[in-house]
Amino acid sequence: MQGEPGAARPEGDDWLAGLIEAVARTGDRIAFAELYRHFAPRLKSFVMRAGTSAEQAEELAQEAMVSVWRRASTFDRGRAAASTWVFTIVRNKRIDSLRRLKRPQIDSDEYVATLMDGAPPDADTVAIAGEWQRRLAGSIEALPSEQRQVLEKAFYEDKTHSDIAGELRLPLGTVKSRIRLALQRLRIVLEGEE
Amino acid sequence: MAAHHPEHALLLDFAAGGLAEGPSLAVAAHVALCPQCTQAVARLEALGGALLAGIEPAAMSSDGLDLCLDRIAAAKQPVRPVTGAPVHLHVGAVLPFPLSRYVDGAAKWRVSWGVEEIPIQLGGPSHRASLLRIRAGRAMPRHTHIGTEFTLVLAGGFTDGQRHYGPGDLAVASVERHAPVADAEGMCVCLAVLEAPVRLVGPFARLLNPLLQWRDRNLHRASA
Numbered sequence: 001m002q003g004e005p006g007a008a009r010p011e012g013d014d015w016l017a018g019l020i021e022a023v024a025r026t027g028d029r030i031a032f033a034e035l036y037r038h039f040a041p042r043l044k045s046f047v048m049r050a051g052t053s054a055e056q057a058e059e060l061a062q063e064a065m066v067s068v069w070r071r072a073s074t075f076d077r078g079r080a081a082a083s084t085w086v087f088t089i090v091r092n093k094r095i096d097s098l099r100r101l102k103r104p105q106i107d108s109d110e111y112v113a114t115l116m117d118g119a120p121p122d123a124d125t126v127a128i129a130g131e132w133q134r135r136l137a138g139s140i141e142a143l144p145s146e147q148r149q150v151l152e153k154a155f156y157e158d159k160t161h162s163d164i165a166g167e168l169r170l171p172l173g174t175v176k177s178r179i180r181l182a183l184q185r186l187r188i189v190l191e192g193e194e
Numbered sequence: 195m196a197a198h199h200p201e202h203a204l205l206l207d208f209a210a211g212g213l214a215e216g217p218s219l220a221v222a223a224h225v226a227l228c229p230q231c232t233q234a235v236a237r238l239e240a241l242g243g244a245l246l247a248g249i250e251p252a253a254m255s256s257d258g259l260d261l262c263l264d265r266i267a268a269a270k271q272p273v274r275p276v277t278g279a280p281v282h283l284h285v286g287a288v289l290p291f292p293l294s295r296y297v298d299g300a301a302k303w304r305v306s307w308g309v310e311e312i313p314i315q316l317g318g319p320s321h322r323a324s325l326l327r328i329r330a331g332r333a334m335p336r337h338t339h340i341g342t343e344f345t346l347v348l349a350g351g352f353t354d355g356q357r358h359y360g361p362g363d364l365a366v367a368s369v370e371r372h373a374p375v376a377d378a379e380g381m382c383v384c385l386a387v388l389e390a391p392v393r394l395v396g397p398f399a400r401l402l403n404p405l406l407q408w409r410d411r412n413l414h415r416a417s418a
Contacts, residue, residue, distance in 0.1 A: 029263065040258060040262075042249050043246070044252040058255065065262050066269055069269070080240070080243070081240065083247040084239050084243030088242070094211055095211045136240060137247065140244060154210040156245070160213065176201065179203045183234075188238055188241060189234050189237075
């Protein structure tokens with residue numbers, strides 16, 4: 001998979017981070033083309049998991065890639081892995097398109113980012129966030145399927161935990177406890193934290 | 195240090211982008227005040243990133259990159275990082291980012307149904323958000339609501355049933371009648387986000403309901 005320590009291999013997270021930085025520094029179109037080839041098909045697939053048509057998903061992926069260009073200077077590899085940063089962009093695009101949070105007087109990219117991205121976390125948080133991603137992929141695969149399903153519905157299908165409970169005809173408490181167990185197993189939250 | 199945090203399921207909803215604007219604002223403002231939840235959200239976003247990285251790609255159209263570059267050429271200037279200086283209200287309460295972006299520091303409190311309020315404009319009609327200021331020892335009007343109510347304490351504190359909430363604490367109340375009481379000393383300032391419509395209960399408060407609905411309609415017309 002990706003992100004072996006210190007390696008800037010093609011498709012690895014350090015390589016992707018370098019490309020985003022090149023776009024930010026000099027508007028490097030070759031670097032952007034590489035980013036596009038890597039991320040656009042994944043973004044399209046990500047959006048299609050919610051049942052969106054291929055055509056609409058391609059449109060949202062295109063919009064997200066335009067935002068990758070426009071927001072490149074906000075990327076900080078110490079704060080988040082490249083794919084985490086791109087995830088937040090497509091998440092914000094989806095919020096923007098689905099909920100119509102648009103306000104005419106404010107640039108929508110900036111507006112949703114204002115609501116969602118918040119203040120920069122402190123240095124400790126940051127160091128952990130990048131490291132986290134590298135270890136997560138395998139841990140997600142190892143989750144019991146009913147726990148993984150709830151996380152995938154939340155991230156891919158943009159559903160709240162109460163939407164998920166309704167759809168799966170499960171008591172709210174069952175969905176909440178699956179989420180809690182999954183987040184503890186992934187060490188996203190620590191036991192006893194609430 | 196906050197003692198009452200959003201539960202894990204709510205943090206997941208927030209980080210995955212599933213919450214409406216009002217609840218998102220309440221959770222985001224709590225997160226800004228809470229290092230523990232900031233860390234949990236950063237890790238949840240990393241989970242989103244890992245899911246994106248691991249997904250099977252879906253082919254884009256062959257001219258996709260060219261179309262994208264055309265759009266970029268036509269796009270507005272690059273977006274600068276958004277910075278968020280906290281806003282100091284003239285009552286000793288500090289509004290954390292991103293709440294600070296929603297409230298004008300010079301906004302005036304106005305009295306409505308027994309408490310002082312600064313309404314906050316949201317993009318849609320599904321929720322009502324306000325800053326509320328309650329005098330020491332006063333009860334908030336008894337009210338019911340159809341969905342969940344989010345209350346973030348910004349200064350002072352209040353008690354609701356057996357629980358006490360202080361600065362930074364997020365109270366999440368589901369469908370029920372309740373009447374929180376502000377602490378005996380100092381003003382209580384909080385952000386309240388309620389699913390619309392809100393209904394007051396009690397012999398006098400009930401008379402105010404038509405007034406609330408009238409005001410809701412006007413607020414939404416103004417924001418439309």
